[in-house]
Amino acid sequence: MDYFLFLMYKVFKFIVLLLPKFLMKVFLNSLAYLIYFFNKEHKGYARANLDLVYGDSISNLRKKEIIKNSYKNLVYNLYEFIENPTLNLEQLEDKITVVNEEIILDAIENNRKIILVSAHYGNWEYITSYISLKYKPTTMVGRKMNNKYFNDDMEKKRNKHNSQMLLKAESARGLMRALKNGRIIGLATDQHIISHKGVTIKFLGHNAIQVDSTARLAIKLDAVIIPVFFEMNNFRQYTIRFCDMIEPKECKNENKIQEITQKEADSMSKQILEKPDLWFWQHRRFKEYYNEIYTK
Numbered sequence: 001m002d003y004f005l006f007l008m009y010k011v012f013k014f015i016v017l018l019l020p021k022f023l024m025k026v027f028l029n030s031l032a033y034l035i036y037f038f039n040k041e042h043k044g045y046a047r048a049n050l051d052l053v054y055g056d057s058i059s060n061l062r063k064k065e066i067i068k069n070s071y072k073n074l075v076y077n078l079y080e081f082i083e084n085p086t087l088n089l090e091q092l093e094d095k096i097t098v099v100n101e102e103i104i105l106d107a108i109e110n111n112r113k114i115i116l117v118s119a120h121y122g123n124w125e126y127i128t129s130y131i132s133l134k135y136k137p138t139t140m141v142g143r144k145m146n147n148k149y150f151n152d153d154m155e156k157k158r159n160k161h162n163s164q165m166l167l168k169a170e171s172a173r174g175l176m177r178a179l180k181n182g183r184i185i186g187l188a189t190d191q192h193i194i195s196h197k198g199v200t201i202k203f204l205g206h207n208a209i210q211v212d213s214t215a216r217l218a219i220k221l222d223a224v225i226i227p228v229f230f231e232m233n234n235f236r237q238y239t240i241r242f243c244d245m246i247e248p249k250e251c252k253n254e255n256k257i258q259e260i261t262q263k264e265a266d267s268m269s270k271q272i273l274e275k276p277d278l279w280f281w282q283h284r285r286f287k288e289y290y291n292e293i294y295t296k
Contacts, residue, residue, distance in 0.1 A: 013082050025235045028079055032072040039282075043067060046281035048293040053204045069277035073232055077123050080236075084125065089133040096130060097233075100242040103226060104135060107245065113179045113223035115214050119190035119268045120280035122230035123238055127186040128163040130240065131228075137162040139178035139185045141171040172213070179221050186228075187214055190268055190279075192287045199258050201265040204272060207289040208265075215260035218248045225260065227267035232278055243267050 019027065036043065050063045084092065107114050116131070116138075118124050132138040140163065164183070166174040175185050189211050190203070198211045218225050225246040231239040246263045253259040272279045284294050 016079060016082050017086065021236065024079070028075050028235070029072060032075040033068070035075065036068050036071040039071075042282035045284055045294055046070060049281050049285060052206060052286060052290060052293055066277050067281060070279065070281050073122065073278050074280065074282075076232060076235060077125060080123050081125050084129040087129075089130075092130050092133065095236050095238055096126075097239045098242075099239055103242040103245055104228075107224050107226065108135060113182075113221050114184045115179070115218055115223050115225045116184060116186040116228050117214055117225055117264050117267075118186065118188050118228050118230070119272065120188050120283070121190070121268075121272065122232045122278045124188050124230055126230045126238065126240060127228075128165070131184065131186065132162040135184065137164070137183045139164040139166060139175060139183045141166050141175065141187055175213070175217060176221065179217065179223055185217075187211075189214060189264060190285070191283055192285050194288075199261050201258075201262045202269075203265045203285070204269045206286055208286050209288045210261050210265055212257050212261045214264065215248070215257045218246070218260060219256060222248070224248075225264065227264060227271075229271045231275060241271075243271075 016024065046067045047063060050058075050066060054063070104114065114136070116127060118127065127138055128140055164178065166178075178185050193209055193211050198209045200207055201210045202208075203210065214225055217223060225248075227243040227246070229241045229243070231241060233239055244267075246260055246267075248256060248260060251259045284291075287294065
């Protein structure tokens with residue numbers, strides 16, 4: 001069964017790369033609507049998150065629009081995951097506008113160890129393609145897929161553009177080694193984790209648990225943390241936005257890990273609230289403190 005599903009994926013990939021771009025956009029928009037229509041469980045999680053974060057400050061119609069656009073962004077992300085490994089840097093640059101590039105260039109020029117933090121927002125997969133080709137090789141952390149064939153294919157894709165993927169079980173030592181070897185490491189740290197693996201922070205105005213490994217690595221190895229977000233403007237058009245770096249040496253609180261992790265969460269919250277349609281609202285981000293909103 002695993003191999004059959006993988007073959008179906010290969011056929012889908014062939015169709016995706018063969019279709020003219022204007023037809024591809026229509027196909028993806030239709031696919032996003034179908035997923036939105038049938039995926040009731042995760043659509044419910046998204047609505048619960050929006051109700052918690054916004055309350056009555058935005059209309060039900062706007063909340064519905066955000067959820068629909070979130071599914072569209074997710075489907076576009078899948079397309080980019082298929083297309084990007086076939087492109088070189090020049091072709092990728094045709095799809096990208098970079099904002100605040102001086103932030104990462106300054107860190108590279110000063111030979112700083114760099115940790116990129118992002119969210120499941122826009123097309124976060126660009127860390128494994130554009131960032132690794134344009135600036136320096138990158139190392140990411142990912143979950144091993146249950147299907148061996150999908151897992152092998154994903155690993156090949158992510159490793160193609162000077163990027164390395166670590167499994168969560170081996171990530172601690174691997175990330176430390178990557179930083180010491182001059183690689184940029186990148187993590188999306190916005191999903192729910194169990195409480196003993198992170199710290200409590202304010203995220204989108206509410207309590208949540210956030211992984212603190214990036215703060216610990218930054219302190220231990222004197223690395224800078226740079227929040228980065230990959231905004232989808234339209235089909236195959238993205239803005240990569242680097243935000244002000246977080247410098248551990250400038251943190252004054254007694255609990256530096258807490259302070260750094262909160263600054264990461266603040267950067268993500270600001271970006272999400274500015275353009276909420278691009279975040280993956282469908283996961284149970286606030287499960288630790290507000291689990292009841294997902295069981296209604």
